[in-house]
Amino acid sequence: MATSFGSCRLQRYWRWGAVLRPKHDQQPLRLAAATTTSASVNVVLIRTLTRKVAIVGSGPSGCYTAKYLRAAWDKNKEDGEIDVIERLPTPYGLVRYGVAPDHPEVKNVQNDFDALFEKEGINYYGNVQVGRDVSIASLREIYDAVVLATGCQSDRRLGLEGEKNYSNILSAREFVAWYNGHPDFVHIGEKVQAALGGPIDEDKVRDGVSVVVVGHGNVALDCARVLAKGGKGLYDTDIASHVLQVLGNGVAHVSIVGRRGHIQGAFTIKEVRELVNLQEEGFAVSFVVREEELDMGATKDSLEELESAAGRPKQRINKLLRSAAAKKLDDNQPKRVDLRFLLSPSSWEPSADDPSRIEALVCERTRLEGHACAQRAVGTGEFERIPAHLALLSIGYKADPMPGLENHFDFERYTVRNERGRVERPLDGRLGGLYVAGWLKRGPSGIIGTNIPDAKETVASILDDLGSLEKWNEREVDLLSLLQEKGIQALDWGAYRRIDEKEKMHKRAENQPREKITDMKELIKTALHSSA
Numbered sequence: 001m002a003t004s005f006g007s008c009r010l011q012r013y014w015r016w017g018a019v020l021r022p023k024h025d026q027q028p029l030r031l032a033a034a035t036t037t038s039a040s041v042n043v044v045l046i047r048t049l050t051r052k053v054a055i056v057g058s059g060p061s062g063c064y065t066a067k068y069l070r071a072a073w074d075k076n077k078e079d080g081e082i083d084v085i086e087r088l089p090t091p092y093g094l095v096r097y098g099v100a101p102d103h104p105e106v107k108n109v110q111n112d113f114d115a116l117f118e119k120e121g122i123n124y125y126g127n128v129q130v131g132r133d134v135s136i137a138s139l140r141e142i143y144d145a146v147v148l149a150t151g152c153q154s155d156r157r158l159g160l161e162g163e164k165n166y167s168n169i170l171s172a173r174e175f176v177a178w179y180n181g182h183p184d185f186v187h188i189g190e191k192v193q194a195a196l197g198g199p200i201d202e203d204k205v206r207d208g209v210s211v212v213v214v215g216h217g218n219v220a221l222d223c224a225r226v227l228a229k230g231g232k233g234l235y236d237t238d239i240a241s242h243v244l245q246v247l248g249n250g251v252a253h254v255s256i257v258g259r260r261g262h263i264q265g266a267f268t269i270k271e272v273r274e275l276v277n278l279q280e281e282g283f284a285v286s287f288v289v290r291e292e293e294l295d296m297g298a299t300k301d302s303l304e305e306l307e308s309a310a311g312r313p314k315q316r317i318n319k320l321l322r323s324a325a326a327k328k329l330d331d332n333q334p335k336r337v338d339l340r341f342l343l344s345p346s347s348w349e350p351s352a353d354d355p356s357r358i359e360a361l362v363c364e365r366t367r368l369e370g371h372a373c374a375q376r377a378v379g380t381g382e383f384e385r386i387p388a389h390l391a392l393l394s395i396g397y398k399a400d401p402m403p404g405l406e407n408h409f410d411f412e413r414y415t416v417r418n419e420r421g422r423v424e425r426p427l428d429g430r431l432g433g434l435y436v437a438g439w440l441k442r443g444p445s446g447i448i449g450t451n452i453p454d455a456k457e458t459v460a461s462i463l464d465d466l467g468s469l470e471k472w473n474e475r476e477v478d479l480l481s482l483l484q485e486k487g488i489q490a491l492d493w494g495a496y497r498r499i500d501e502k503e504k505m506h507k508r509a510e511n512q513p514r515e516k517i518t519d520m521k522e523l524i525k526t527a528l529h530s531s532a
Contacts, residue, residue, distance in 0.1 A: 051080040051466055054143040054432075054479070056130045058086040059093025060448045061438025062149035063113045064455035066122055072463055073121075082122045083143075083479055087129045088183070089491050089523040090499060091117075093151060095448065096516075097182040100222040101237035102229070104513060109448060117493045125479065126491035127524060133488045134479070136404040140431045142475055142482070145462050148405070148416065148423075149437040152397035152444050158214065158345050166348060168195035168357045172219050172394035179226060179247075181240035181516035183523060193246045195357070195390040200248035202232050205284075205334045209251045210387045212361050214345055215394030216258035221271040223392050224254045228278060228285045228337050236511040240518055250285070254337045255386050259344040259366055259377035261297020262289075262321055263305055269317050275337055276324050286333040291325040293341040294318075297368065304372040342366045343384065344377055348391075361386045397444040408434075415443050421458030425465050433465050495527035502526050 053069060055062045066082050073080040090096060092110055099106045117124050130136060130150075139146045155171040157163060170191060178188035193199060196209055211227055213220045226234065230250030231243050258265065278285035306314050321339075343363035351359040363384050366377035398414035408416050408423050416423055416436045426433035437458045438451055446454075483490050503514040517523050 051078070051145075052143045052432075053080065053082050053145045053147065053462065054139050055082060055084045055147045055149055055437075056139075057093065057149035057151060057438070058084050058091035058124070058126075059149065059151055059438065060095060060109070061151070061441075061451040061455060062147070063092070063116060064451045065147055065149060065437045065458055067112075067116050068452075068456050068459045069462065070116070070119065070122060072459060080121060083125055084117075084122065085125045085128050085130060085479075087127075087150075089126045089520075089527050090496060091124065091126065097177050097180045099180075099448075100176075100226065101180065101234050101239035102225070104237070106448065107238075107513075124491075124493040124496060125483075126496055126527070128483065128488060128490050131403040133486065134482060136402065136434070138482065139479075140434060142477060142479055143432040144426060144466055144469075145433045145435060147421075147435045147437055147458060147462070148402070148440055150399070150402065151439045152399045152414070154398050154400055155393065156396040156398055158393060158395065160345060160348055162348055162350070166350070166356065166358045166391075167191060168389065169348070169391045169393065172213070172215065172223050172392045173397060175223055175392050176219065179239055179243045181238075181242075181518045183518050183520040186242065186518050189242055189246055192390065196246065196251065197389070199245045202230075202235075202244050203249055205230070205249045206247075206251045207334070209389050210253040210255070211251050211390045211392065212386050212388040213254060213256045213392045213394060214258070214361070215396075216256070216260070216265040216267055216341075217394060218267050218271045220256055220258075220392075220394035221267050221275060223394060224256050224337050225271075225274055225278070227251050227254050228275075228335050229283050233283050236509050238513045238516060240516055241508055242518065250283070250335050252335055253387075255340055255388075256338065257340045257343045257345070257361070257363060257386065259342070260375065261299075261302060261341050261368060262294055262339075263297060263302040263314050263318065264368075264375065265317070265341075267317075269313060269320060272317055272320055272339075275339065276320060278337070279330065279333060283335070284333050285335040285337055286330050287324055288329060288336060288338045289321050289325040290340070291322075294321060294325055297341055299368050299375070301370065301372040301375055302368065308372070340386075342368075342377065343386075344379060346383060349385065358388060358391060361388050361391060397439070399440050399444075413443055416440050420461045421454075422461040422465070426469060428470055433462065435462055489524070489528075491524070491527045498529070499523060499526050 055066050062084060066084055070082060092113060095107055095110055116122060128134065136146065155173050163169060170188065174185055174188050177185035196206055200206060213223050227247065228250050230247040232249040275287050278287060305311055306318060342365060344366045345361055346364045347362045348358045349360040349362055351357045363386060364379045365382040365384065367380055368375040369378045370376050401409035405416060410417050418436050418441055421435050421437060421441055423434040423436055435458050437455050442454060480490065499517060503516055507515045517526060
């Protein structure tokens with residue numbers, strides 16, 4: 001990436017141009033590197049600095065940060081390069097590995113991101129783990145700004161006795177990553193299969209099998225819907241093929257439980273409606289909501305929440321759930337999903353046959369206390385046992401501090417302390433600025449689109465800081481050469497395109513968008529060689 005020009009060594013950080021100047025013009029030219037003289041003019045070769053920004057993480061927050069930073073530079077006719085660094089060979093984070101397989105319309109944002117990486121001045125570095133292959137400190141020596149957009153890598157737990165020791169309790173994050181074909185979570189299939197009772201034919205329902213999902217967010221409802229539909233119901237999606245014989249045609253019974261009422265639920269009407277419509281759409285699933293639980297949650301303060309300025313979406317959900325609760329249960333359906341409210345997990349009941357596994361979740365009935373928009377669940381002393389061959393915890397994600405980031409990490413909120421995305425301003429001529437975007441900045445909340453204003457705010461901080469720098473540092477090393485010295489095989493955009501091409505070519509069904517490669521070695525091999 002570097003060539004010689006006379007006595008000057010050119011890095012990719014510099015662009016060169018020529019300026020014709022009258023010979024009598026003696027005003028100094030900033031960054032003039034070489035001059036050749038003719039009879040009437042001086043031809044001055046000048047170099048202008050190309051600003052360099054690294055974005056660590058290629059999920060929605062990282063991609064939107066790159067998009068709006070590039071757009072700002074283009075609008076102002078400024079030079080700049082953006083390197084997006086991703087731990088995996090494949091980009092897009094939760095868009096690829098978190099969005100439910102039966103939500104292809106949500107995954108269409110990948111087309112927008114694909115176009116981003118085709119642009120001049122935006123580079124992709126896959127298979128590079130910051131903190132292991134290269135440190136944050138090293139990146140700040142190379143770049144004028146470093147943006148951390150790595151999201152959340154672990155989960156919040158209930159903290160009940162023995163929770164970590166039971167083999168059939170998983171986080172929803174692990175389960176979702178497994179069915180979406182994440183290469184780091186293929187092994188989760190063994191745990192799911194053992195919990196559900198071994199392999200099964202794709203056309204058969206797992207009779208007598210119960211799963212409990214703890215949490216009232218969209219991820220919890222996604223997990224329940226995938227379990228109910230089963231591999232057969234998701235055959236034409238991009239769900240990983242290794243899921244098909246584990247889920248079969250769905251499990252017989254799924255319970256979704258949460259501590260508070262339906263008005264406080266974090267789910268959206270889209271996810272609720274999809275559960276309500278499972279039977280009509282031919283998936284042989286009854287959806288059950290208890291009218292008495294809706295009534296118990298409809299406190300005076302809950303009704304005040306419904307009537308508030310932000311209550312309109314909740315009003316629609318309330319109407320939908322009331323309608324579902326009024327319907328007569330169809331006992332002829334082989335599968336069932338129960339959406340439960342005002343139940344707080346109290347203890348795990350171990351299996352009598354195998355103490356390393358649970359066979360039920362014991363919940364305490366709760367009631368709501370407190371003012372509108374601040375109601376809390378309080379135990380009543382009444383308990384209910386919910387059978388569970390498998391338990392999925394969907395009560396929130398949390399970020400882990402990257403090496404070198406400990407002093408900036410908020411261990412209570414699991415975010416990086418920042419001001420409008422700024423963690424540390426750049427130091428003139430020495431270190432690039434440090435910034436955050438996405439969940440690492442604000443916590444695990446919102447939808448994909450929430451990252452748009454979040455990214456714009458961080459970009460504004462970057463532009464303010466870079467615009468005020470008085471001194472630029474001519475750095476002698478770039479990321480590629482640094483990785484090559486360490487023997488790290490970085491994968492560029494063309495390498496990912498080879499993965500993309502192979503996944504779209506080798507499909508199990510004509511209507512399937514792609515068959516994801518789930519083995520890390522195969523991903524890298526495909527990236528480095530033609531898929532023909």
